[in-house]
Amino acid sequence: MLSRRQMITGAVGVAAGSVAAGCTSGAGAHPSAKWGDPGSSLAPGGTPSTSPVTVAFTPAADATNVSPADKVVISATGGTIKSCTVTAGGNTVAGSLDTDQRTWRSTGDLAYGQTYTVTASVADPSGATSDKTCTFSTVKPGSTTSVAFQANSMQSLKTGGTYGIGQVVIVHFSRPVTDKAAAQKAVVVDASPSVDGKFFWLDKQTLHYRPEKYWAAGTKISVKVNLLGVNLGGGVWGSGNASTNYNIGDSRIAVVDTRTHRMLVYINGQQVHDFPISAGKGGTTKGSNGETIDFFTRSGPHVVLEKAQTVEMTSASYGITNPKDPNYYKEDISLCLRITYSGEYTHAAGWNIPDHGQRNVSHGCVNMNPDHAQWLFSTFTLGDVVDVKNTPVQLPVWDGIGDWNVAWSQYGG
Known part of the structure; x- marks a missing residue:
């Protein structure tokens, strides 16, 4: 009979022999004794069996x-x-x-x-x-759409650029969007300082976003469009993701009153200039195709769309093509800030200075003394606001960036 001490000594010998032998039988151990790797089990006969991954x-x-x-x-x-x-x-x-x-x-x-x-x-x-x-x-779409970021329909938005307080977010889709809710969900607008905003579909391809009031000076805006894999309806899917960012500069607002014939200019809330101007003379005439044409400057907040040192302006662009018509013109005009797609500008008008501050005689633009027009041209930039008051015709939302003319309760509806 083995003593207790002999039994313990024999067990240690089995263990020591198994480790040294690398899972083979060792001296003093049963011939079938084997070690199992951690996580394995011993199959019948003592062979290690690893569970499948x-x-x-x-x-x-x-x-x-x-x-x-x-x-x-x-x-x-x-x-x-x-x-x-x-x-x-x-x-x-x-x-x-x-x-x-x-x-x-x-x-x-x-x-x-x-x-x-x-x-x-x-x-x-x-x-x-x-x-x-x-x-x-992966899904095979009928077609895909990409997006472009715009300052307006004539200008791409410059990533990292600085714009005026009236510059709304504009995302243009390359194809018409059927599921507008899905498209809006894919667009994320962040502003610092934070402010609530709303989306507004200008048409089936153009999505705008703005806060209730003008952006605060110094606001930083980032836009992300997570469009990849988004079903926009009608067999159209988003082709990929896109992002941009831009900054809001100083608050610059020019208030044009067509009754007083004055332009009051404010920078960051402080009035800095009071310029005499001449706005649209009003009245109507017939175009070459019989259409009715009026000469009112549109009322409401306008946003600067582009700047040009010189623009060839002609009445033929809106239907007056006969050179014998008293309203016909074709001239090179200087120091032009465009404020509507239909052709309203602020610009230099040295030919009618006696009318500035006295009466409205233009075909719809805001005429200014060349020195005053130079200051405005040098100071204002894309996104700045020209707010026209006291005319009988309102600026429509589609004629430039007319978003600020839409009541907040109706914007996005």
């Missing part, structure tokens, strides 16, 4: 109509991921592996209308590796 794929294997905005995620249970590739058409989607090597996530975007092959190389606790593979396909 389970791999989960997102999107699931054989998934179809996957949005290209979705992320690819591969997770391993019972082992680790050594490498992973997601490929289609010779292109590889970028991704990264978590520090615990159990989850891989894509960082690059998918593309439309592609079949992707996902291959994950995984290792079990013993170090044995194997490849796990699946495929999925």
Whole structure:
């Protein structure tokens, strides 16, 4: 009979022999005794058996109509991921592996209308590796739309540029949008200092955004359009994401009163000038095609759309083409700030200075003494406000940036 001391000594000998022998039988041990690796079990007969590594794929294997905005995620249970590739058409989607090597996530975007092959190389606790593979396909849209950021329909917005307090956010879609709610949800506008705003669809392709009142001087605005993978209706999907940012400069407002024939200019709330002007003379005539043409300057807040040292202006642009018509003209005009698409400007008018401050004689523009026009031209920039008062015709929302003429309760409706 073995003593207690002999039994303990024999057990330690089995353990020591198994470690030294690298999982083979050792001296004093039963011939079938073996070590199992951590995470493994012993199969019948004492042979180590490692549980298979389970791999989960997102999107699931054989998934179809996957949005290209979705992320690819591969997770391993019972082992680790050594490498992973997601490929289609010779292109590889970028991704990264978590520090615990159990989850891989894509960082690059998918593309439309592609079949992707996902291959994950995984290792079990013993170090044995194997490849796990699946495929999925992304949605194939009928067409896609991109976006462009605009200062207005004639000018692109300059990223990082500085604009006036009337510069609304303008996102122009390259194709008509059916699901406007989906499009709006994709557009994120952040302002610092923060202020609430509303979206307004000018037409089926042009989305505006503004706060209730003019932007505060010094505001910083960023716009992100997360359009990739967004179904905009009518078979149109967003082609990709886009972003921009711009700054609001000093508050500059010129108030044109057509009754007093004066322009009062305010910078950051302080009046800095009082200029005599002559606005649209009013009245109507018939154009070459029988259309009715009026000569009123439109009332309401206008926004500076562009600046030009010289512009060729002609009445033919709005229907008066006969040189014998007393309202016909074709002239090069200087120091021009455009404030409507239809052709209203503030500009130098040295030919009718006696009328400035006395009466309205123009065809619709705001006429100024050349020295005064030079100051305004040098000081004002895109997005600054020219607010016209006391005429019988209101500026429509579509004629330039007429957003500030729409009551807040109706804006976005």
